[in-house]
Amino acid sequence: MAGRIADAVETLVELWTSSGEMVTPRLSAHQLKALRAVGGRSELNLTELADTVGIALPAASRLCDRLEAAGLVQRVPHPHNRRALQLLLTPQGGRLLTEIGERRTLSLSAVLAAMSPVQRTALDEGLRAFRDARHSPGAGSGADE
DSSP: OHHHHHHHHHHHHHHHHHHHHSSSSOOOHHHHHHHHHHHHOTTBOHHHHHHHHTOOHHHHHHHHHHHHHTTSEEEEEOSSOTTOEEEEEOHHHHHHHHHHHHHHHHHHHHHHHTSOHHHHHHHHHHHHHHHHHHTSTTTTSOOOO
């Protein structure tokens, strides 16, 4: 069972990340994660971006350089700390995130449309049960049925 779930997750991740690769400019998974982080939080700085994406500060700086060069983010003086810079999503960056979200929705919808109503209901119930079990006591013990 765990192997089948791992295969399904791998397929879902591939579908999810391919949305960032089909836009212009093409975005890597880290770039997309960074762009979403900047778009999702006001007053985000480079250190917080590094923590959010899970990379070292120098790598986050280079990542931000590339996003800024592509016109997707901008660095501006922080409104409450004149020694710090704040990362902001540009209008182009916002449009790109919207496009990626729409592509993801279309891709997921196409897969779901290929499933029968009974399969979609079973998937929905299984995902809910998985989420609930994950948050129950003893979850994550490594036991496999």
